[in-house]
Amino acid sequence: MLPDFRVRQRDYLLEISRAITQELDLDNLLARILHVSIEMLAGQAGLIALRDDRGAWSVAASIGVAAPFLGYLEKLLSRISEHDDPSLFELEEINQVVQQLTRIASFGLLTGVGLPLIVHQKIIGVIFIFRNYAGVFSSNDRALLQSFADQAAIAVFNARLYTQINRERQRLNAILDSAADGILIISADHRIERVNPAFVRMVGIPAEALRGHRHEDVIVLTSQKEGMTLEVAERDGWPLTPNTTLYVEGDLKRLNGVPLPVGITYAPLMNPDGVLVSIIATVRDITRFREADELKTTFISVISHELKTPVALIKGYVSTLRRDDANWDPSVIQDSLTVIEEEADHLTELIENLLDASRLQAGVLSMNLSDLALGPLIERIAQKFQTQTTQHVIVVDLPPNFPVIMADENRISQVLSNLISNAIKYSPEGGPIRISGQVRPEQVIVCVSDEGSGIPPEDIPFVFDRFYRAENIKRTTKGAGLGLYLARAVVEAHGGNIWVDPKTGKGTKICFSLPKETKQK
Ligand code: ATP
Numbered sequence: 001m002l003p004d005f006r007v008r009q010r011d012y013l014l015e016i017s018r019a020i021t022q023e024l025d026l027d028n029l030l031a032r033i034l035h036v037s038i039e040m041l042a043g044q045a046g047l048i049a050l051r052d053d054r055g056a057w058s059v060a061a062s063i064g065v066a067a068p069f070l071g072y073l074e075k076l077l078s079r080i081s082e083h084d085d086p087s088l089f090e091l092e093e094i095n096q097v098v099q100q101l102t103r104i105a106s107f108g109l110l111t112g113v114g115l116p117l118i119v120h121q122k123i124i125g126v127i128f129i130f131r132n133y134a135g136v137f138s139s140n141d142r143a144l145l146q147s148f149a150d151q152a153a154i155a156v157f158n159a160r161l162y163t164q165i166n167r168e169r170q171r172l173n174a175i176l177d178s179a180a181d182g183i184l185i186i187s188a189d190h191r192i193e194r195v196n197p198a199f200v201r202m203v204g205i206p207a208e209a210l211r212g213h214r215h216e217d218v219i220v221l222t223s224q225k226e227g228m229t230l231e232v233a234e235r236d237g238w239p240l241t242p243n244t245t246l247y248v249e250g251d252l253k254r255l256n257g258v259p260l261p262v263g264i265t266y267a268p269l270m271n272p273d274g275v276l277v278s279i280i281a282t283v284r285d286i287t288r289f290r291e292a293d294e295l296k297t298t299f300i301s302v303i304s305h306e307l308k309t310p311v312a313l314i315k316g317y318v319s320t321l322r323r324d325d326a327n328w329d330p331s332v333i334q335d336s337l338t339v340i341e342e343e344a345d346h347l348t349e350l351i352e353n354l355l356d357a358s359r360l361q362a363g364v365l366s367m368n369l370s371d372l373a374l375g376p377l378i379e380r381i382a383q384k385f386q387t388q389t390t391q392h393v394i395v396v397d398l399p400p401n402f403p404v405i406m407a408d409e410n411r412i413s414q415v416l417s418n419l420i421s422n423a424i425k426y427s428p429e430g431g432p433i434r435i436s437g438q439v440r441p442e443q444v445i446v447c448v449s450d451e452g453s454g455i456p457p458e459d460i461p462f463v464f465d466r467f468y469r470a471e472n473i474k475r476t477t478k479g480a481g482l483g484l485y486l487a488r489a490v491v492e493a494h495g496g497n498i499w500v501d502p503k504t505g506k507g508t509k510i511c512f513s514l515p516k517e518t519k520q521k
């Protein structure tokens with residue numbers, strides 16, 4: 001071997017040392033190592049095979065080696081890795097495989113050498129170099145190749161570690177970015193280091209504007225419902241162990257002024273010496289839980305009130321009638337029985353409504369569609385209600401030939417009854433109640449209007465909600481706030497709409513539309 005060749009070898013060694021310590025991309029690094037190794041040993045081709053954590057081998061880089069050879073080699077390598085105990089694997093074994101393969105594949109024209117990449121006494125890979133001139137590799141070649149193989153091994157190890165860390169970081173980022181809960185990473189001295197997009201959406205402040213701010217300036221809880229704030233807990237010595245999380249519930253102050261009900265869990269991150277390094281805060285929007293809670297409370301109070309009143313009335317009348325010492329006039333008995341019957345009807349209706357509401361929630365409110373002559377139905381219901389009131393005049397005003405539509409007769413009767421009974425109930429001073437209709441190309445529209453107390457504009461968006469009753473009528477009238485909720489459900493199940501129509505003058509006008517050809521939803 002020529003002396004200047006030696007010099008070149010040394011130069012290459014220096015180059016690769018420099019290059020490999022700087023290169024963190026594994027593919028680039030391997031390509032570089034291989035390229036320099038081939039040149040340094042005046043070879044023609046080469047490859048690097050790496051072993052993964054589970055002991056499986058694969059060719060990670062190659063130059064000048066035909067694909068079939070690589071495929072064949074990978075197959076042989078994988079057979080070696082199937083060894084019961086990967087530590088039994090000997091470099092010699094694999095070297096022999098390659099030597100043999102090289103000779104066969106090249107008709108003895110190539111010679112090859114393999115050198116292990118060893119880190120922490122473990123073989124993490126092998127470099128093979130092939131060259132096409134006679135003679136084996138000299139001991140100098142081997143020594144040289146081994147010395148940079150050692151450095152290359154460390155570089156490969158680092159690059160793999162780096163790739164792994166990068167992958168972990170990407171995974172962590174993806175988790176943070178896609179989490180539905182707001183997540184904040186806070187330093188031990190309460191500086192916000194990082195927030196995820198969900199938190200940004202919650203507070204409406206961009207991530208950059210939050211970074212570096214103090215936790216207590218960003219997380220401000222009003223009307224705290226449960227637990228203690230991070231600041232108070234820390235004053236009490238939190239966290240004692242890495243597993244002690246902290247939970248607090250309250251309304252989070254926001255830039256737009258609308259507080260958000262949240263539950264926040266703080267988890268401490270400690271170093272092995274038990275010193276607090278960071279705090280991870282998970283902020284959950286608990287609006288729905290709150291709403292469900294409030295709904296439950298409303299439900300119980302409405303139901304207890306609405307059920308109690310008729311039951312108390314019935315019981316009162318019955319006890320009076322039963323008194324042994326009294327001899328009731330037949331007209332008193334008749335009046336009392338009428339009240340008892342009305343209240344029993346009221347109870348039945350309330351129970352029916354409640355059952356429908358719960359069926360609706362369970363998604364099992366069924367519709368039986370058939371041909372329905374809407375005009376005659378409206379007339380019938382109007383007459384029935386007219387017999388129950390002397391203060392109101394119920395006027396039906398429908399265009400001639402009001403169409404027959406596909407609908408559920410009982411359910412549509414229920415909607416009309418709800419609207420007419422509301423009109424009567426909420427116009428205690430009497431007046432006309434008008435039921436009007438319009439025919440459109442695709443649908444029919446029915447409206448019920450009265451000249452009563454009207455719905456205050458601020459209540460209009462909510463009257464179709466479950467248990468909602470406006471303040472103006474709450475104290476003077478009875479009701480569970482279910483009528484319009486159920487009416488909307490029925491109309492929508494028919495593919496129609498229901499709305500409060502803007503009304504000029506006194507009172508309320510509520511309209512609903514039904515498609516002429518109902519497609520059941
Ligand atoms: P329920 O029908 O369950 O016995 P309710 O009549 O209070 O009770 P809805 O029929 O759902 O409940 O009506 C909801 C609210 O809308 C009423 O409480 C009332 O505030 C308002 N409202 C509905 N119809 C009228 C109307 N014709 N005039 C004035 N307010 C009305």
Ligand code: MG
Pocket residue numbers: 418421422479482483484
């Ligand atoms: Mg009602």
